[in-house]
Amino acid sequence: MEQTGDTLFATGRGEDAVRLFLDVTTRYPDDWRLAVTAAAIILRHSSAYDLVEAFLRPVLHRLPNTVPAWALLLHVRVVRGDLAGSRALFAELLGRYSDESGTLCDAMSTALLQAGHPAESLRILLPCLENDIVTPTLLKNMGIALFCLDRSAEAVSWYEKAEALAPTDYGITFGHACALIKAGRLDEGWPRYFNRHLTPDDKDAWYLSLPRLCPGDAVAGRGVVLFQEQGLGDTIQFIRFVPDLLAKGAHVTIVVPRPLVRLLAQSYPAAKVCETGTLARQNGYDYAAAIPDLPHIAGATSLWDVPAPIPYLHPDPDDIARFAALLPERRPRIGLVWAGEWRPQSIHALVDQRRSTTLATMATALTPVAATLVSLQLGAPRQEIADWTGQTLCDPMGSVHDMADTAAIMASLDLVISVDTSPLHLAGALGCPVWMISRQDACWRWGDAIGRSPWYPTMRIFRSREPTLAPILKEAGMALRTWARNWRPARKT
Structure with a gap:
């Protein structure tokens, strides 16, 4: 159910996912794990907090000692802005379920971070870790809290500890990369950032099967597709590296959403610019690269390597x-x-x-x-x-x-x-x-x-x-x- 629910939400079919959850939990009302899983998926993909609580309340009514359900309810209270109520509930739950303090600290600290309260999250995490309650998630949350408080150098050390325990946890490895970049350690951060899960606008685009452009690849005379990944702001920030590829003799095609097409075409007349979803499959392309990867590909290992010429975009x-x-x-x-x-x-x-x-x-x-x-x-x-x-x-x-x-x-x-x-x-x-x-x-x-x-x-x-x-x-x-x-x-x- 979890995989299907995630897929439905990811493809814009959230209502179908909720209908699936209602059907399954109605058919198996005694399996509290199904209701808690449904609530967790809805919380992960939406802000439908009333719906999350609707799945949790029957579980807690029938089985009031179901700590995972309490942890999710705690999360919902925090992100809805009920800090006083969530603090009181957290203290009550710690008193009742001291052997589950790791789970509860995880839920409370994560919710506080998502709601924008890193200092309070830090106050939850420190006593927990001092009492030798150590999990990869708690270590990661320490890193996130310090990152959010502009203490990225300290955050890096906590990410290192978390990664040592969970080297394949994507949330940890990606957060580690971002902390390194924020701390100014670009030579270490960009290679890690390069290994993130790509989220291109057009997930079915044919050029995603091309070899991924890497630092040091010879591009003279080669066709390179640069595509938007993440947001318009990321594209605007990192598109400045296009002249570097052009100077090396690459034949550059830039694939971006319609709002950026005309501006980039005006600014980079030596490149081909087209709207996402319109580049037909064709020969002559050797590499593809997500636009946020361009600093790494260009070898920007410090902030001194950021291309300085401003402006680099030009209106008509x-x-x-x-x-x-x-x-x-x-x-x-x-x-x-x-x-x-x-x-x-x-x-x-x-x-x-x-x-x-x-x-x-x-x-x-x-x-x-x-x-x-x-x-x-x-x-x-x-x-x-x-x-x-x-x-x-x-x-x-x-x-x-x-x-x-x-x-x-x-x-x-x-x-x-x-x-x-x-x-x-x-x-x-x-x-x-x-x-x-x-x-x-x-x-x-x-x-x-x-x-x-x-x-x-x-x-x-x-x-x-x-x-x-x-x-x-x-x-x-x-x-x-x-x-x-x-x-x-x-x-x-």
Whole structure:
């Protein structure tokens, strides 16, 4: 049932998975493991917390000493934000099931990490490990907690301990790679990152069967397919390495989602750029590579090896002129992005809750300011503009069809302020001054507790020191008003 349920959710058939679980648990009501497994799968793939509890409650009613069911219920309470209730339940369960403290500490620390409370997770983990309750998951969670607290060098040592006990655990090996990169140890981190499970946009693409491009492979005269893997931001960040392949004589084809096709074609005219799912099977290709692998393939073993030329993406001049005509004349112009793309899987939805905010929260913190505010927000959060009653916000995004259009708007802005999402990367790649409002448990790509990024020299990072973004937004607001007072138009050369 577990494998089938995972497959159904992974292929967008979550409702079919739930029907399967209901059918199986109805036919075998006395097998509590089936209900707990169903709850765990639903929790792994969605934010349907009421449904998770619906599978757990009958088990706990009939068999109140079923610790795995309590552990899942504990997890649900934490991720739903009931910290006081979850703390009380955790203490109660530890008192009742002291011999299951490892299982309970695992559940509580994991839930706290997913909900964005690494410091509290650390307080759960340390006593457990000091009492010689040691499992790979608890060691991994120590690594995650320290990673999230910008203590990546310490996190690496805990990942090493976890990997020694479970060398094939993917969550451990991938986390270890990310911790090494965040700690600046790229020479060790990139090779490990290269060994991750690939998650391409088109999992059935024919070019995935090509030999995977590796460091040192001769590419002169060879056909290389570069494909998007992970998100638009990853593609924008790492596409900068394409000139390295072109300079070595490779014939490069870039396969990306439609929003990036036109911008990349404009920026890399020597490469072929096509939309995901449209590259027909053909001869002449020798290698394929996921775009996030390009730093490793190029031999970027330290942050000093990050290609420096900025900008490396280029909007069309006609597009720049067209969108400039839609913007108010008053300068400076400041672009705002307050939310990333929401994803249904529970762990991703929780990350988005921490990295995103609302227009009301962001704009209230940043205004009033002597500047023109311009929305760069797409998706459902754009609807929040209709309810905003504060300082005027220009919204040209109704005329935007792809990231080439967004780039054209950014070319007429003096500053972009964004949460950690793809327009942030776009602004950095264009060389636009950009301020990132970063969640507390910042992504590995931004390093530990620094206010700048070697990847984007025009970026300033405002790092939250708590689970909510509101306080760091207030700090950014004070900095913005100072910036606006001191702003002067750039001299034309």
